[in-house]
Amino acid sequence: xxxxxxxxxxxxxxxxxxxxxxxxxxxxxxxxxxxxxxxxxxxxxxxxxxxxxxxxxxxxxxxxxxxxxxxxxxxxxxxxxxxxxxxxxxxxxxxxxxxxxxxxxxxxxxxxxxxxxxxxxxxxxxxxxxxxxxxxxxxxxxxxxxxxxxxxxxxxxxxxxxxxxxxxxxxxx
Amino acid sequence: xxxxxxxxxxxxxxxxxxxxxxxxxxxxxxxxxxxxxxxxxxxxxxxxxxxxxxxxxxxxxxxxxxxxxxxxxxxxxxxxxxxxxxxxxxxxxxxxxxxxxxxxxxxxxxxxxxxxxxxxxxxxxxxxxxxxxxxxxxxxxxxxxxxxxxxxxxxxxxxxxxxxxxxxxxxxxxxxxxxxxxxxxxxxxxxxxxxxxxxxxxxxxxxxxxxxxxxxxxxxxxxxxxxxxxxxxxxxxxxxxxxxxxxxxxxxxxxxxxxxxxxxxxxxxxxxxxxxxxxxx
Numbered sequence: 001x002x003x004x005x006x007x008x009x010x011x012x013x014x015x016x017x018x019x020x021x022x023x024x025x026x027x028x029x030x031x032x033x034x035x036x037x038x039x040x041x042x043x044x045x046x047x048x049x050x051x052x053x054x055x056x057x058x059x060x061x062x063x064x065x066x067x068x069x070x071x072x073x074x075x076x077x078x079x080x081x082x083x084x085x086x087x088x089x090x091x092x093x094x095x096x097x098x099x100x101x102x103x104x105x106x107x108x109x110x111x112x113x114x115x116x117x118x119x120x121x122x123x124x125x126x127x128x129x130x131x132x133x134x135x136x137x138x139x140x141x142x143x144x145x146x147x148x149x150x151x152x153x154x155x156x157x158x159x160x161x162x163x164x165x166x167x168x169x170x171x172x173x
Numbered sequence: 174x175x176x177x178x179x180x181x182x183x184x185x186x187x188x189x190x191x192x193x194x195x196x197x198x199x200x201x202x203x204x205x206x207x208x209x210x211x212x213x214x215x216x217x218x219x220x221x222x223x224x225x226x227x228x229x230x231x232x233x234x235x236x237x238x239x240x241x242x243x244x245x246x247x248x249x250x251x252x253x254x255x256x257x258x259x260x261x262x263x264x265x266x267x268x269x270x271x272x273x274x275x276x277x278x279x280x281x282x283x284x285x286x287x288x289x290x291x292x293x294x295x296x297x298x299x300x301x302x303x304x305x306x307x308x309x310x311x312x313x314x315x316x317x318x319x320x321x322x323x324x325x326x327x328x329x330x331x332x333x334x335x336x337x338x339x340x341x342x343x344x345x346x347x348x349x350x351x352x353x354x355x356x357x358x359x360x361x362x363x364x365x366x367x368x369x370x371x372x373x374x375x376x377x378x379x380x381x382x383x384x385x386x387x388x389x390x391x392x393x394x395x396x397x398x399x400x401x402x403x404x405x406x407x408x409x410x411x412x413x414x415x416x417x418x419x420x421x422x423x424x425x426x427x428x429x430x431x432x433x434x435x436x437x438x439x440x441x442x443x444x445x446x447x448x449x450x451x452x453x454x
Contacts, residue, residue, distance in 0.1 A: 002185040005192060012196040015258050019204050022264030026211040061353065062412075063419065088315035090355045093341030122312045130265040 050159040078152020085147045087121030103151040191241040205269030230373035238293035253279045274301020292380035307365040315356040323354040326405040352409040360401035364394045367435035374439035378446045
């Protein structure tokens with residue numbers, strides 16, 4: 001073996017040894033459609049502190065891919081349904097059907113939005129774990145998009161954590 | 174004299190372009206596969222969710238690069254290798270695919286006089302496009318793609334049954350359930366996979382690219398749209414069909430059908446290289 005080839009082999013082994021540990025430390029992908037994500041748990045905690053009580057799970061599809069977490073409040077007649085959804089908007093029509101005719105559907109990704117922020121959510125979904133690993137963001141799940149449906153007079157409840165978003169969305173009804 | 178030549182060969186510090194690229198592709202592939210396994214939510218029984226077509230295409234790419242000429246690596250090649258190494262160090266799932274794609278794209282253009290190295294570069298660029306660009310497009314265009322497939326399905330279903338209607342990507346089947354066409358079900362995903370398979374297999378037997386392949390891809394895409402529409406129509410026809418088609422066996426059968434179709438098209442495209450016509454007497 002020539003010196004050049006030996007040098008190349010040693011360089012490749014060094015490259016593999018230096019690059020593989022970073023890949024071995026990667027965690028399984030974040031929650032996708034219908035899976036309980038960190039954003040859902042965070043939202044459920046926020047709702048609990050405002051007096052909302054968990055009222056079960058509503059399965060929307062046979063395979064359980066899409067489902068909603070239901071919450072009730074003693075201070076209003078109606079429900080709050082929420083789910084972490086894929087930011088690609090594939091569940092938009094289905095959720096809009098559930099929200100009709102007297103409910104309000106909106107999406108939350110930190111700021112308030114009325115439709116899934118596809119490109120931003122996709123890029124953040126790709127970059128957030130890397131930025132978290134590099135210590136640049138605190139929460140690797142910050143990119144998850146929450147779909148929220150509020151029915152009945154709960155739409156006007158002051159206990160909603162996303163009241164400003166809801167007010168904006170309801171103004172368009 | 175012979176002993177002196179051997180000693181001279183051993184002291185040769187030159188690095189061959191073929192060795193460099195083949196080695197880098199190999200390290201990049203190991204990184205990408207390890208990242209896929211680490212981030213997989215499925216188990217070993219499901220091959221960790223790794224796409225077999227992607228791994229096969231990468232192996233074809235490595236094999237093609239090994240068939241390249243013995244030209245000496247230039248400074249530009251070494252700079253590309255350094256950029257590849259820097260990208261590969263990122264602790265991210267897509268870093269391996271991105272690094273392979275950029276190196277492949279560089280080789281596709283910089284080494285176009287070496288048919289095997291250019292073909293290997295093209296295969297890795299195609300793999301990166303499949304892993305990164307196709308996924309991005311699927312995310313961005315999901316509402317349009319799911320509605321398109323749902324409308325084709327509703328159109329076909331409407332020929333055989335009354336009471337069919339559609340709201341966006343939701344098909345009201347008229348038999349007590351609704352069918353939601355999600356991004357994982359759209360034909361686009363299968364088309365991207367089939368084209369990658371067709372491209373890689375074609376490069377294996379005919380390294381040089383030909384524009385006639387684009388026509389073959391267009392026909393292949395049309396056929397896969399038809400197959401997927403039939404699959405979705407059967408899913409909407411009866412819940413039993415839906416359950417079978419979305420079960421382990423049905424899902425695998427459809428995947429195999431798509432792959433067999435892509436392979437058939439690829440082999441048809443390279444039939445003259447595989448079975449050269451007999452010389453006329």
